Amino acid sequence: MNLVSDARIASTKKEFKDTAIMRLEFWNWINSLPGHSSIAFWNRSVDHRIICLLAINASLKQLPKALRHNSLDKDKVNYENIRRLCRCTDKTMRTIIQEGVDRGELYKFKEGRETFIAGTEKLLDIFNTFEKSWIIAIKNNTKYR
Numbered sequence: 210m211n212l213v214s215d216a217r218i219a220s221t222k223k224e225f226k227d228t229a230i231m232r233l234e235f236w237n238w239i240n241s242l243p244g245h246s247s248i249a250f251w252n253r254s255v256d257h258r259i260i261c262l263l264a265i266n267a268s269l270k271q272l273p274k275a276l277r278h279n280s281l282d283k284d285k286v287n288y289e290n291i292r293r294l295c296r297c298t299d300k301t302m303r304t305i306i307q308e309g310v311d312r313g314e315l316y317k318f319k320e321g322r323e324t325f326i327a328g329t330e331k332l333l334d335i336f337n338t339f340e341k342s343w344i345i346a347i348k349n350n351t352k353y354r
Contacts, residue, residue: 235343247314247335248342256295260305261328263291264315265336268328278323285318285325 242249251261263286266272270284278287295302309315314332
């Protein structure tokens, strides 16, 4: 077993140690939220977070060009691009999206043969709450430095 040496621990910067404990506390808070919590749901996996952030940026009409169906579609993201960015199976991706739709946090629609999503006002509110909590955690951590 390769344990971290006392010398390595002593040479690690305090900011790094503070960040490690802050992240542990923050993600422990996320994990302690009830199963029905939207914050917990959208942080369940990296794929959940990718889908959430794609939808949020689409609803804010700022989807990066590299993630658009075409150069003009900055307000919606298609399944093909979501599929490309997720590591989960196509079925799992569709299940995550459908649960988001059922929660009222994603808007799913078809244009021709393409299916798109965008975030709803509810998803923006959830993301705002999550980000405020993250900022508070950072501020609480930095006040001890």
